[in-house]
Amino acid sequence: MADPLMYLLDAVAYAGIFGILSISLNFEYGYTNLANFGKVAFFMIGAYVTAIMSSLKYPFIVNSILAILITGVIGVLTSLPALRLKEDFLAITMITLGEVMKLIIKNEEWLAGGVWGISGIAPAIVIPGLTFRERLIIQIALIYGILIACYFICELIVKSPYGRVLKTIREDELIASTYGKNVFKYKVQVFAVGSAMSGLAGGLFAQYIGTVNPYMFEPTVTFAIWMMVILGGPANNLGAILGAFMVEGFQRSSRLLKDYLNLPLDPVNLQVMLTAILVITVVFYRPQGLLKEKIKPYEGSLHKIIASKFMEVKSWIRRS
Template sequence: MIDLLSYGAFFLTTALTYSLICLGLNLQWGQTGLFNVGVAGFVAVGAYASALLTTPDAPDRLGGLGLPIVVGWLGAGVAAAAISAAVGALTLRLRSDYLAITTFGVAVAIHLVALNAVPLTGGPFGVGFIPRPFAGLAATPGLFGAVNLAVVAAVVLAVYLALERLVASPWGRALRALREDETAAASLGKDPTRLRLQAFAIGGAAMGLAGALQAHFIGFVAPDNYQPTLTFQVWTMLIVGGSGNNRGAIAGGVLVWGLWALSSSLVGALVPPEHQARAAALQIVAIGIMLAAVLVFRPRGLIGETRTVSRHLRARPTPPGGTASP
C-alpha cells in the first residue's frame, strides 16, 4: 500500500511539472499564437540555473553556490525569462514556420552548450547532488512523496491563478486580439512586438520554473533529459488538453503523462528485455496516433478555449420586439 501511494505521488508530481510547462506554452501559443518549438531548451535553462545555484561547492565546475532551494527556483524563472526575452527580441518578428525553425535551433544550441560546456554544466555527466525539498523525510517514502507533491501542486496552482488573472486582464485580451488579427490590434494602438516579447518571456519563465522543480524532485540533470522528445510531449499535452485554456493545459499534462507512463509499464512487463529499446519507440507512435485522433474528433481539445464576450455587449439589453445590435 505504501509503495502504491509513493508511486502515485511520484506520478502526480511529474505530471504537474509537465502541466506547468504546458501553462507556459499555452500563454505563448494558446493566447498569443507564438509557435515555439524550443520548449526543451527553456526547460533546460531553468533546470541548470537552479542546479548551479543550489548544489554544494564543486571543484570541477562553476556554480555550486549552495543557496536555498527557493532562491534556485526564483533564479530559474528569471534565467529562463531572460533567455526567452533575448531570443524573442531577435526572432519574434518572424512568423509561423520561420519562428518554429528558429526556436528549434535555439533549443538545439542550448542542448549542445549543456553537452559540451563541461566546466559549467558537467557535460554529458550532468549535475548531481541537487538538494531535494524536505530531504529529511526521505526515510519515509510515502510522507516524502506526499510533501513534495503538495509543494509542486502549490506552485502549479499559484502559477495557474496568476496566469488566469493575466489572461482575464486587458493585457490578456490584447494578446488574443493580436493572435486573431495583428493589423486590427495595431490599429487600436497596441504594440505587437512588445506584447509578443512579454508573453514569450513570461511563458519561458514558467517553463524554466518547471525545469527547476523537475531537477530538485529527481536530484539530477543531464543534457539527455532535454531532447526534442520533450517538446513533442508538451505540444501533445497542450493540444489534447485544449489550447487557449489553462485548465486544459493542466488536464492535458496529467492525461498524456499518464498514458506515457502506462505504455512504459506495459513495455517493461510484456516485451522481452532484448526488444524493449525497439518497442519503446512505439510510445511516440501511440502518442502520435492519439494526437491525430484528437485533432480529427475534437479539434479544440478536451477542454477547449472559452470564447469571451465584452462585458458591455453582455450587459446590453435586447430592445422589445427586436434583436440586440452587434
C-alpha cells in the same frame, strides 16, 4: 516497481511539473499564437541553473528566482529576431535553439558536468527523519502549490484587459496594431513570462529528480508539452492541466502495458510512436482540443446554449 503507490505518486508529481510547462505553453500558444517549439531549452536552462546553484549550497528560493530571471532573459533575447516575423520562423528558431543549448551544456564540462550532468541536487524542503513516502508527499505539495499559483497568475492575466489584447493579437495582429497596441512589445512580454515559467518548472524538476543530464532534455519533451496543450484544448488553462495528466498517464500506461503484455518493443520507441499517432489523430479529428476555449461564458438563455452546443456537435460530426 515494488510499491505501486509510489509509482502513482511519482506520476502525479511528474504531471504537476508538466502541468506548469503546459500552462506556460498555453499562455504563449493558446492565447497569443506564439509557436514555441523550444520549450525543452527553457526547461533545461531552469533545471541546470537550479542544479548549479544548488551545488554551490544556495537555497531553493534563491535558485528558482535566478532560474526564472535567466530563462526569462534568454527567452527574450532569442525570440527577438523571430517575433516580428510569422510563427513558422519562431518555430524554426526555437526548435534549433534547443539543440544549440544542449550542445553547449554537453561540451562545457566546467560549467555543467558535460554529458555526465550534475547529481546530488538538494531537494527544496529538507526535513530530517522522514520516510521516502513522506518526502514524496511534501514534494507533491510543493509542486502543486506552484502549479496552482501559476494557474491563477495565468487566469488573472488572460481575463484582464491585457489578456483581451493578447487574444486580439492571436486572432488578427493587424487589428491589434490598428487599435494602437504595440504587438511586438506584447509578444516579447508573453514570451518572457512563458519562458520564465518553464524555467521555474525546470528548477522544480531538478530538485525533484536530484540529478540532471543532457539526455533528459530531448526534443520529445517539447513534443509531449505540445501534445498536452493540443489535447487539452488551447486557450483553456484547465484543459492544459488536464492534458498534462492525460499525456503523463498515457505515457506511463503505455510503458506498463508493454511490461504486462510482454511486447517485443522498446518502451521508449513504443511510447513516442503512440504519442505521435495520438497527436496526429487529435489534430485531424479534434483540433480544438478536449476542453474548448470559453468565450463569453454563461451568457444568454439556456435554450441558446443548448442550441449552440447542438450546432457544435453537428459540425463536429460533419467534419469527422
